[in-house]
Amino acid sequence: MAGLPRRIVKETQRLMQEPVPGISAIPDDSNARYFHVVVAGPEGSPFEGGVFKLELFLPEDYPMSAPKVRFITKIYHPNIDKLGRICLDILKDKWSPALQIRTVLLSIQALLSAPNPDDPLANDVAELWKVNEVEAIRNARDWTRTYAMGN
Amino acid sequence: MAAWLLRVWHWWGSWLYWLMWGGGSTARTSGLPVTIRTEQGQNLSVHIQLTWDMRQVQSAVLAQLGLPAATPIRLILAGRRLAPEVRVGDCDLGAGTTLHAIRVLTHCPEQADDGTQHRPLNQSLVDLEISGGARTQPASSPEAQARRLAHFYVYCDAPCHALQPGKLRVRCASCQDGGIVLAGEPTGWSDVLVPDRIQGTCNLAACPTRGTLSWARFYFKCASHPASEDTPPLYLIRSNLYDVPCLACLDVGQPVVVFECPEKHVSCVECFQNYCRTRLNERQFQLHPDHGYTLPCPVGCADSLVRETRHFKLIGDHDYERYQRFGTEEFVLQSGGVLCPRPDCGMGIIMDEPCRRVVCENGCGFAFCRDCLQGYHIGECEAQTETECSNAAQSLMAVGENAVRARSDVRLMAVGENAVRARWVNADPSSLAIQLTTKPCPKCRTPTERSGGCMHMVCTKAACGFHWCWICQTEWTRDCMASHWFG
Numbered sequence: 001m002a003g004l005p006r007r008i009v010k011e012t013q014r015l016m017q018e019p020v021p022g023i024s025a026i027p028d029d030s031n032a033r034y035f036h037v038v039v040a041g042p043e044g045s046p047f048e049g050g051v052f053k054l055e056l057f058l059p060e061d062y063p064m065s066a067p068k069v070r071f072i073t074k075i076y077h078p079n080i081d082k083l084g085r086i087c088l089d090i091l092k093d094k095w096s097p098a099l100q101i102r103t104v105l106l107s108i109q110a111l112l113s114a115p116n117p118d119d120p121l122a123n124d125v126a127e128l129w130k131v132n133e134v135e136a137i138r139n140a141r142d143w144t145r146t147y148a149m150g151n
Numbered sequence: 152m153a154a155w156l157l158r159v160w161h162w163w164g165s166w167l168y169w170l171m172w173g174g175g176s177t178a179r180t181s182g183l184p185v186t187i188r189t190e191q192g193q194n195l196s197v198h199i200q201l202t203w204d205m206r207q208v209q210s211a212v213l214a215q216l217g218l219p220a221a222t223p224i225r226l227i228l229a230g231r232r233l234a235p236e237v238r239v240g241d242c243d244l245g246a247g248t249t250l251h252a253i254r255v256l257t258h259c260p261e262q263a264d265d266g267t268q269h270r271p272l273n274q275s276l277v278d279l280e281i282s283g284g285a286r287t288q289p290a291s292s293p294e295a296q297a298r299r300l301a302h303f304y305v306y307c308d309a310p311c312h313a314l315q316p317g318k319l320r321v322r323c324a325s326c327q328d329g330g331i332v333l334a335g336e337p338t339g340w341s342d343v344l345v346p347d348r349i350q351g352t353c354n355l356a357a358c359p360t361r362g363t364l365s366w367a368r369f370y371f372k373c374a375s376h377p378a379s380e381d382t383p384p385l386y387l388i389r390s391n392l393y394d395v396p397c398l399a400c401l402d403v404g405q406p407v408v409v410f411e412c413p414e415k416h417v418s419c420v421e422c423f424q425n426y427c428r429t430r431l432n433e434r435q436f437q438l439h440p441d442h443g444y445t446l447p448c449p450v451g452c453a454d455s456l457v458r459e460t461r462h463f464k465l466i467g468d469h470d471y472e473r474y475q476r477f478g479t480e481e482f483v484l485q486s487g488g489v490l491c492p493r494p495d496c497g498m499g500i501i502m503d504e505p506c507r508r509v510v511c512e513n514g515c516g517f518a519f520c521r522d523c524l525q526g527y528h529i530g531e532c533e534a535q536t537e538t539e540c541s542n543a544a545q546s547l548m549a550v551g552e553n554a555v556r557a558r559s560d561v562r563l564m565a566v567g568e569n570a571v572r573a574r575w576v577n578a579d580p581s582s583l584a585i586q587l588t589t590k591p592c593p594k595c596r597t598p599t600e601r602s603g604g605c606m607h608m609v610c611t612k613a614a615c616g617f618h619w620c621w622i623c624q625t626e627w628t629r630d631c632m633a634s635h636w637f638g
Contacts, residue, residue, distance in 0.1 A: 007400040063399050064429035064449075081605070081637065093609065097399035097426065098416070098450045127633070 004032050008058060011101050023105045025056065033058040037069075037105065041148065042113040046140035047075070050148030054084075054108070056101065066095035067104055076136075076143035078117040078126035086111070087119060183239065186249040187212050190330060190356045194249075201240040205233045212252050227251040229272040230321035230333035230351055230367055242271040243318050246377035251330040253354040272319060272333075302390035304406060305382040306464040307373035314406075314420065314465055317371040317384055319343065323351065324366035326358035333367055340386050343369040385462050387411070388420070397422050398449060408462075412452030420465065422449075427466045431474055438485055438614060444478030485614060492524040493517045593619050593626065605636055 012032070015025050022040040027033075037054040041047030053072040059065045069091060071084035079087040090099055090107055117129040129136040187195040195215050199208050205226050213222055225232045228242055228250050244250075303317035323331040324346070331351040335342075342348045351367040353360050371384045391407045397419035404419025418426065426449050430436060436444045439456055445463075448455035457463070464471050480490055483499030491498040491511040498514030508527045511517045519525060523532035589598035592610040594617035599608060606621040618627040622635050 005400065006402060010401055061425070061429050064425055094451070096450045097418075097422070 005062075007063060008032065015101060020102055020105060020109075023109060025101060025105060033062075035101070039105065039109055039112070041144060042109060045113050046137045047077075047112050047144050047148070050075075050144035052112075052148050056104070058101075063097040063099075066091050066099075067101060069104060069108065074143060074147040076125060076140040077112065078115050078129045078136075079111055079119065183244060184246050185244060186247060187215075187252050188249050188328070188330065189216070190251070190253050190354055192328075192355065192357055199239055201238075203239045204235065205237050205239075206235040208239065208250075209235070209252075216252075223255040225253050225255055227253060227330055227332055227354065229319060229329075230331055231272050232332050233271060237271060243374060245318070245374065248377075249329060251328075251354065253330060272321070302406065303371055304385050304388035305371050305373050306385055306461060307375065307382055308464075311373060311375055312468065314385070314388065316374040317382065318374045319369060320372060321351070321367050321369050323353040323355070323358055323360070324368045325360045326353060326355055327368075328353070328355050328358065330355040330358070331365070331367055334364060337369070344384070344386065383459070383461050385465075386459065387457065387462055391417070399426065410448035410452070410455050411458070412448045412450070412455035414448075414450070414452060416448050416450050416452065416455075418449060423462075424466050427463055427474075428470055431466070431470060431477065434477060434481075434612060436474070436477065436481070438478065438481045444474065444481060481614070489521060489524070491515060491517060492519055590621065590624060592617055593624050606631065607636070 012027055019025075022042070023037070025035045025037045027035050035056040035058075037056050039052045039054060041050035041052065051073070052075060055070050055072055057068045059068060069086055071080055071086065073084075074082075075084075081087075086108060088107060088111060090096075090104065115129060117126040125136065125139075128139070182198040183201060184196060184198050187197050189195070195212065197208075197211055197215060199211060203211075208226060209224055210220060212226075213220055213224065227233070228244070228248070232253075233242065303319055304314055305317035307313060307315045320329065321331060321333065322329045331353045333349060333351040335349045335351075337343050337349055346368060347366045349367045349369075350364045352362065353365050355361060358365075370381045372380070373382050387408050387410065388406050389409045391403060391405045394403045395407065395417040396403050397407065398416050399418055399422035402419060404421070406420065408418045408420060408423040410416045410418070427446065430446055436446055437456070438444050442456050442458045443460045445457045445460055447453075447457075463474050466474065479499060480497075483490060483501060486501050488499055488501035489509060491500060491509075491514050493511065493515045496511060496515040496517065498511050500509055500511060500514075502509060502521070507521045509519055509521050511519070518527040520527050520532060525532070585598050589600050591597065592599055592608075592612065592615060595610060595612055595615040597610060597612045597615065599610065601608065601621050607627050608619050608621050610617040610619070619625065620627045620631040620635075623631060
């Protein structure tokens with residue numbers, strides 16, 4: 001871990017020692033700035049029972065710049081597009097160095113519990129979520145079953 | 152020779168030791184040359200010892216003045232009459248420090264004798280962060296008491312080029328001399344930074360307010376070398392009294408930057424430097440009408456802008472120069488001015504009247520079109536639509552690293568075989584590339600590159616922040632969301 005800022009070392013240690021319930025974040029063997037993340041679909045959400053893989057990368061000027069996070073597992077969500085990119089203010093202009101990997105992952109977990117179709121990234125999903133929420137939730141469940149279970 | 156060297160080393164070594172401990176209570180037997188200024192304005196050079204108390208200093212002064220040893224005099228430093236038992240090593244004295252020696256006169260009104268008046272200012276002031284009623288309980292252990300003493304930091308431009316501990320000094324507002332004894336106790340930074348908050352009695356014969364109350368003016372010096380100039384204090388830099396971890400790196404730094412937000416967020420100095428450099432590279436400093444080109448607390452708290460921009464000197468000379476240039480460019484552009492597009496010029500020009508022909512009068516003399524930033528021409532801007540024209544213009548003048556890079560590229564091109572490369576210069580590959588890969592923000596016209604993601608653009612220029620659509624090149628709307636969010 002030579003050359004790795006102490007903050008990243010500390011955050012990594014804490015993530016390993018006191019993991020966030022429902023979330024695991026494990027640094028890559030060859031790159032301590034790259035994390036393999038797994039988020040469990042929150043209870044009561046259409047993503048319940050799903051296991052979602054994400055990748056998280058800490059850029060060179062972290063924590064002055066936000067981590068880069070992307071869903072790898074396909075997900076039907078109005079704020080996540082088909083490439084897995086996430087529409088979350090704290091990953092963009094609302095980032096602050098006081099936030100951490102932990103808080104970012106908690107926010108993503110919360111986003112799964114409470115989709116925000118008024119600030120969408122996946123437009124067709126968002127549209128359906130507003131027009132026909134029942135069908136949208138059914139789609140989300142289907143996608144969760146198809147892509148996020150059993151692997 | 153060896154012995155001489157050794158002695159020099161000993162002298163410096165003990166000096167460094169003494170400086171490191173801020174003139175603490177450690178006794179050292181080194182001579183300290185100080186200046187004694189009398190009430191008549193006479194200066195004496197006196198060598199004193201750090202182990203002496205003020206009684207011994209008084210004797211040395213009286214001997215040098217040729218006065219009887221029993222002559223009652225008082226020594227004044229930083230607004231305080233020093234009690235006879237105060238030790239030299241407990242005052243933040245440095246080589247060349249001026250002490251005032253005042254004969255005790257019967258008509259001179261005596262201050263309330265509460266003891267603190269006789270202790271040096273650096274020993275009686277607790278940290279100025281603690282102001283008004285928010286003072287903490289008196290600390291019991293000597294270490295805790297030492298930590299609670301006031302700590303001041305300055306940015307020393309020369310010779311240190313660094314953040315350094317500062318010394319608080321005081322002078323009389325009327326005669327500008329230091330022979331003043333404070334009548335009140337500064338309790339917060341505002342007492343020290345804002346003029347006319349604390350009064351004192353000036354003792355110098357030449358002072359028009361002698362014997363009556365006059366205003367005290369506080370100022371700071373770098374404590375790391377003798378005879379320093381007045382240096383503005385960096386009042387956000389505080390001694391980390393409560394071992395608060397840095398908001399970014401989580402380490403407990405010493406000293407730290409305490410932002411002025413209600414939460415008083417704390418950053419270590421290194422993370423503050425990184426924060427400033429990152430924001431500078433992104434051109435995210437804000438131009439505030441009163442405070443200048445500045446930043447808020449990194450957490451983004453409201454009302455947390457750094458009000459003393461000299462704190463940004465901490466980013467180092469090179470980046471501070473960039474900071475000043477960016478700030479100036481931002482000011483020129485926000486004032487409706489333009490920057491001269493000539494390579495290596497970049498002069499800021501604010502036109503007196505709205506005229507399309509701009510001449511870089513105090514710079515390179517180039518006459519150019521305000522709209523397209525090409526050499527001045529009559530008629531329409533050539534072979535470019537209005538949008539492209541302003542785009543090209545912005546590509547050279549705009550705030551942004553691209554503009555800077557474009558300029559330096561052009562300069563590199565121009566060096567060498569002029570005849571061959573002249574065409575390259577004319578073609579200006581950098582600005583062409585910028586034209587091809589960017590679109591101007593519809594509001595501020597900053598050339599913007601879309602590196603990926605959706606069509607919803609947010610202008611990264613600090614003063615703009617406009618939400619716009621990459622396809623429509625107008626304000627972002629729900630229609631854009633509905634029809635071409637991803638193109």
